Structures are given as structure tokens and as C-alpha cells.
Amino acid sequence: MRIYAEKEKYDVAVIGAGHAGCEAALASARMGMKVLVLCMDLDSVALMACNPSIGGTSKGHLVREVDALGGEMGIAADECFIQMRMLNTGKGPAVHSLRAQMDKRRYHERMKAALENERNITLRQDECAEILTYNGSICGIRTALGAEYDCGAVVICSGVYLKARVHTGEFHRDRGPSGLSAATLLSDSLKDMGFELRRFKTGTPPRVKGSSLDFDRMQPQFGDEPIPHFSFMTDLLERTQAPCYLTYTNRETHEIIKENLDRSPMFTGAIHATGTRYCPSIEDKIVRFEGKDRHQLFIEPEGLSTDEMYVQGLSTSLPRDVQEAMLRTIEGMENCVIMRYGYAIEYDCIDPTELTPCLMSKRIPGLFFAGQINGSSGYEEAAAQGVYAGLNAALYMKAEEPFYIGRSDAYIGVLCDDLTMKGTNEPYRMMTCRAEYRMLLRQDNADLRLTEKAMRTGLISPARYDRLMRKLGDINEAEAALERTVRASVKLNELLSSRELTQVDGSVKLSTLLKRKGVRYTDLLRLYDLPDIGPEAREEVEIEALYGGYIKRQEEEITRLARLENEKIPADIDYYAITNLRTEARQKLSSIRPEDLGRASRISGVSPADIAVLAVYLKAQRS
């Protein structure tokens, strides 16, 4: 026997090619790293194993932030969407959120092509079996096929595949999502490295055949025109959009579910993992919200080249026959044909408080984690962590300072801070109410917040930087021009009356006019000599005029917080020596070991009084 033992050498190995893995690999590779991507099935790269949509409330923010950092998700979504819709338009600019329905197959192909076309990436089908370390640092990986690769950093993006087990009624099997294999080897390697593994659970609804549905009895929902887009690099889009449909469960549906609860693995005890409260199964909803007569369902096409439709809102692990019976009670679905049954899936994940704020293991330098392995849920949350971990893995290899994104910079910062500081007891979903600086962290200004900051990573292309500078220039020019004072005119007052606003007499500053709700920049542009700026810059100018006071207030809060964050806590601090700390605070602080008082203050179980005690102690130590 002859062994061809020429070892391939890489800088970064990315384990898994889902939404986190793809972004991590692209970020590292674009920063000049030689990257190996292992994926158990190359036909499932960037697979949308759950619903065929990207974005939505607060997730849309994440997509824009990934884009502003030079990530791929936004551009790919702009190419592969079949419907775009801006949500929450009536609730203020901070919560405007873009959602796109995807052609699921095309999205997979588009992302796979992105990896294939990146010359620094080697994409290979194999399963990672073991992470190799030397003197406590990463030195390589070993695969199921027996290959060994040298590398200095590893980004684990294993999604829901680790020791995955699916359940549909009485059917239980060790396998991954969508009939794919589970990854059975890596869990033990992580355990050997000292990681405590936990079991989380998520689920997915059945897919039905579109031609078996009666759409005339459902409410269609169409895309927006003109078509909005995710990427700051995308120009005006034109495309025929596909509709989605709304329908509802009813009492009969609920009766069937209740009668069969004893056959649900969630209730029989077959599932031991923690599910997400955000994405509850329909059986969960029926039990928890007894009083509700109906639940909304949202029928989404899975793509243009297939007749499969996704039934959002009906995630279930009930048995096959119950799924069929309950679907047929629903208006417009009386004759529906199921193509794939819904299932619940449980999987291994780590406790993310073992990670630094930049997603690297605190104990093993060079080992990064991103996506569902960290206890999050969602494609967008995964992609956000992916780009963040990937670029920090590259910086680690270059021996450069980590690139840190804080809570006041981006939803990505909120996400990673929550995960690494507070941890999570259930699959973590991004929500707008988790972000305290919502007025600043809008989806429209993700580029202004992040792109320039990310220049040092090398992920920002000159074209992207140019666009940002043009937008900034436009904003500055317009804001300067708006400082002009004009005399009230008949035309101005006609405009104000038409918007049901009180007229002005004497003179008025243009910026003051723009502060009045209902007056748009384009209105003023028609009356006065103002720079004709792009729509994105216009949006910024209008929001700044309307919400400037709130924006400023939040900026002041951030300055105050920054002061706490400047209070560094020595790494070797002994919390048990500080007697006035409460016991719970001592335990939490000792296990998470925050780097500064700001972070310490966000740990649940650490009260303001504990922070005061800690601040006094630190001061005493210094003097």
C-alpha cells in the first residue's frame, strides 16, 4: 500500500458551507487567506433548508450590514429574489425592514459559484472529524476520509448538522435537514477540546404542491414597486415578481392538532432539546395561545422552476397523517398535496459565552465559531456571524488586532454581544427590541455605519468606497444647502396646504421645513435651488431632519456607555476576593470574565449595584 501523504496547507479552514460558512470563507479569502471549505454535500451549499426568504424585521438590517462589510448575502439576494417587500413602513424609519422571497435553487447555485470563482478558496466535499491543535493553538484538521490539512485558524459553521436527529411523529432518525446526512464526528472532537455541548431544536413546516392549492380563496401579497434592494452596490432593479398568499388556520385545524398532541415528539418526550420561542411549532402555538381562534399562514413559492410552496406558520413535527388532515381544514388547501413533510430537528451547539466578542474561543486561539453552532437561528444571523468570524480569522492569521463591532455600531454587534456576554438558552433570533440604539442602527445607513470602519480589513472594494463617498458628499452638500433661509411664497404655502400643514409667513429655514412631517426633499427641490442628490442620500437627509433629536440623544448615550467600556477589568481579577459582590454576580463574572465594565454591566445576573461595587474596587486597585 502506498500513501500519498503530501499535506495541503491552508491559512483558514471553514467547516460547513451554509450561510455562515459561505460568508466566512469569502471574507477570509478576499483578505488574502488561502481557504479550505469543507461541506458534506456540495449540492447543499447555502441551502435554504427552512423558508425561502431572506431578510424581514431586524434580519433585513443584518443583511444590509453584511453587505456594508463587503459580504455576499445582499448581492446574491438582489440577484435571486422573486419578490421584494419593505415591511413596517408605517412604523418609523428605524424599523423599516426589507424582506425578499428567494428562488431557493438559484440562491444555492449563485453562492456556490461565488465560492468556486474565488481563487483563494478550495471547496471540497468531506466531513471534518477532528480539530488538531499544537501547544493549545490550532494547527490543522482531520477529515472523515482521513485527509489531514494544515491550517492556522478554523471557523466552525456546522449549522444544525452536529449529531442531528429529525422527528416526524413516531418517526425518529439520526440525520440532518432535508434528508441530508448528519455530521457525527466533530461533536466528540469539540467535547475532547473541553467544549460543553448543548442540544437545541428547531423545525420546519410541510411543503405543498402549488397546483393543488386554490389561490383564489387566499389573499395575495405582491412585491413593492419600484423594487427596493439589499445591496448598497445594486442599482435600480426590474423584474416580474411572484406573489405570496395569506390564509389562516381555524378551529377545526386546532381540534385535529389537539387530538393528536400525544403523537407529537415535542410532547411525548422524544425530543430533549430546547426549542425557540420565536419560531414555535403549530402544536406549540395551539397549546400556548389557547384563546386564539386562528393563526396566520403565509404561502411562499420555493422558486420559479418548482411548484413546491412553503407553508410559513405551520412548522410541525406531528405525524404524516396528522399533517395531511390539518392542512386540508385550511381555506384554499382542502385538496392540497404534501411534497415534503414538516419535521423537528435537534442538534449540538456550544455555549457562546465561551467565545470572545469577536467569536474566537477564549481558550483555543485560532478557533472561531459562527452561526447555529453558537445557538443562534436564522440565515441572516448566521451570515452576519460568518462574515464577522471570517474576517477576524484572517486578521488573526495576519497577527492584526481583531475587528470589533459593538452594540452601538450594528445589529451584528448586538447579536454577537448578546451571544458572547449573555449567552442564550434557546435558539437566538435577532429582534429590533434587542437593539437599544435603534434610531442609529437603521437599515438605510448600514453603509455609513460600517463601510468606512471596515476599510482596514481590505473587504471594501474601491467601487463600494466610491459609492459611499458619493453618498456622503451628497448628504453634506444637501445639508449645507438646507441651511438657507427663504421667504414664504404662494407656491410654498400651496405645497403646505396640500399636505394639510399650516402655512408660513415671513421667512423660514429650508431645514425647518424638512422637519415637518409630510414635506419631502423632492418637494423642496421643485421649489428651490437645491442639489439633486441620489435617493439614498435623500433618505438620510430626511431622516436626519425628522429624527435628529433622537439620533443625537442616542449618540450621547453611547458616549456615556463608552466611558464604562473604557474601564478595563484586569484579566486576572479574582471576583471572589470582592466580598460585596453578590454570589450570583461573582459566579457569572468569573465564568464570562468581561473585558470592561460596559460588558460586565450587560451580563444577566449582574446588577447595577454589583457594577458599582466593581467600579469602586477597580478604582481602589488602581490608586
Add this chain to the structure above:
Amino acid sequence: MNDTVFALSTPVGGAITIMRISGPDSRALLQMFFTGRIEHRRVSYGRIVDDKGETVDHCTAVFFSAPYSYTGEDMAEIFTHGSYAVAKRLTEMLAASGLAVQAEPGEFTKRAYLNGKMDLAQAEAVMDLISSTAERQRRAAQLQLEGRLSAMIGGIYDRVKASCALLSAAMDDDTDEIEYDEHAASAETALIKADIDRMIEGGMRAKVLREGARIAIIGSPNVGKSSLLNALICRERSIVTNIPGTTRDTVEESADIDGIPVVFIDTAGIHETSDTVEKLGIERSEREKENADMVLLLIDGSRSISEEDCAIIKGLDTQQNRKILVLITKSDLPQLVEADAEAFCGLDAMRISSLTGEGMTELKKRIAAAIAPDERDPALTNTRHIALLEQAAKRLGAASEMLKNGETDIAFLEMRAAMDDIAAVTGREDPSEDLINSVFAGFCVGK
């Protein structure tokens, strides 16, 4: 921060004196000076012995092991005879041991709070209890201690939280499944604000319990203001002569009226004068009159009402939320003034004599009735609590308007900040987590 502290917990001079010790060296100190048995929660009899072996006093002592004590730390309490000499000697011995230092005021409670033995509102109520000077104040502090305040504020907190949760759910709802009506949300927010306002109003009355009611004694020169002050506090404080303008600056004196701490302010007589010093005094009188919780307006009953009296009555702002009582003085002399409310713009009037004491008991009763808080009022007496709730109410008022305009995002910010304000009153932890739990518990969000 981790040292052992001690303090006398009772005023010296009573029947017993209690010395309290808290901290890791409590047991060691007790062993050092006390001859009796030391067992958790067990009262034992023994002697206090100094370093020369001499008995200082016979006493009882009790020891509490952490965390089963008031402060959550090891604690000892020594009950000695109420002698100044014993208290002084014991204090010296503890200080000389080098193991303990004198506690700051409120230190035991602070430690109890830091060790999670009570919430912030309870801790502050204990602080108020410690500094209470009068019986009513003690009762209000006691009620607060029992968590009434916490319960009431908890109720308000829960309502703001529920509103925030609804808004959150609506903003995080991808498919318009949440039934959310901004006008209903606006109305509910306004209702919560009104309830907080009512609490604060009750709290303002209760504030007199904490800080004492300020009662201004005003009137023309020489109507007997200083005599009244002296009669009320039962001693000669203000100089009394029959020369108008004797009191040139205001004089303040504390007294206990029916269990309520009161500060009486004897003001300079109000009249036209060219004397500079007196003028300054009169200006201060005017200010005190404006700031007082109650005004006693004195009219000399032994002479006809003067133009000056009329001017003072007209000058009173009766719209302001405070009591004004007209006192017709010198009832021991022949009376030329009718005690008729109509004569004084509808203000209550009564006769008194500081000389004979006529009407003084009645006067004290009336003062108590005017300034005593309703016992059913919430015991909102802490200035910090009131300030936080005022801020919360202001935010909710603003949020209510924004909701009407469809500015859900900034309305939420205001409401979320109000949640923090209210949480700060009880020291409740982590409103963020609370809110997220509430969203999930109350709303069926998600795919």
C-alpha cells in the same frame, strides 16, 4: 469594602444598648470580648471582658452565620445595659481590635442590599426608617418596607412592559399577524401616565413626612407672629417686643405636630419700609410664603383690619396647591375683627391667643389635618423615586403623542426608557430580558 463594621444601633441612654457587628470577623470579635457561647441564632448570656480581663458589663449576645442574617454576612449583636460608659468602652475596644471599623450611616442596609437580601425600594425604606424623626414617618416607612410601594410600582412597570411588548411584537412581526392599533396603544399609554401622575401627587403629600412640612407664619408687623412661633414650639425662640419690625430675618424651628415633622418659619412682617435690612427680610418672607406647604396668615384681632392686611390677603395665590389658614390673634384682648371666612376671600379663619393658649390645641389639629397625607396614599416619599417616576410619566406622555402619529419606533424608545426609569425605583434587574420574555409569552410571533 470587605471589612467588618460595627455601630451602636440604639441611642445611648435607653434601657439597653445594642451594638451591631457585621462582616467576616464578626465571630472573631465576639470570641475576643464575649464570654458566653457563640451559636447561630442563639441568644446567650455572658460578660464583656476587656483585654486586661476586666468585666465591662453583663450582657446577652446573638450570632448569625452568613448568609442567614440581615446583611447576609456573619453578624453579631450585643445587648448591654444602657450606659454611656459601657457603650463608649465597647466602641473603643472594637475599634482598637484592628478587625473592625465604625459603620457608615445605613451601612448595614447597604450591605443587605448588595448581598441581595432586599430590593432597592426596601433598602431605601429602611434608610428612611433609620432617619425617621416622628411616628407617622415611621409608619409610612414601615408600609413602604412591607413592599406596598414595590407592589404598586411593580403594577405600573408591568403595564408599561405589556405596552412595550405589544409594540415590539408589532415591529418584529413579518406578516402583520399581530393585532396592533396605534390609537389604542396611544390611549393605554396616556392612561398609564395618568396613573403615575396620581401616584406622584399622593407622593407629594407624603413627602412632608420625610422632609417635614414647611409652614410659613406671615402677616403685617406686630400681629403676633413671633409669639405664635414661641407658643407652638413651647419655648422662647423669636424675640418678642411690641416694636413693629423686630423680626428682620426669617426664623426656622422644627416641631412635631401630631406625629408629623414640621418646620415653622417666622417671617418678617410684611409692610412698606425704607429700612434696607428690613426690606431684605420682607423679600425673604415673600419667598417663604411662595414655597411653604402651608401658610398661617395672622390678623391682629384687637384692631381693625388695615390696608396692609388687605394687601397681604389679596397677594396670596390661592390657586396654588397648599393650605392657607387665617388666624385672628390676641383673642385675650377685646376683638374688633369678625372670624368670618367671607371676610377673608373664603379662607378658613379661627381665633387664637398665644398668651393664654386659647385655640392652640385646635390650631395644631387643623395644621395636622391640612398637611397629613392620606393614609391610603401610596407611600411614595423618596425624592429619587418621585423624580424617576416623573421622568417616566413625561416619556409616556410623549410616547402617547408619537403613537398617534405612527412614529412607533421613537415611541417605543420613550416607553422602553420609561421601563428603565420605573425599574430603577425597585432596583429590578434586566428590563431587556423581561421585555423579551414578555413578547414571547404574550404574542405569537414567528414563522
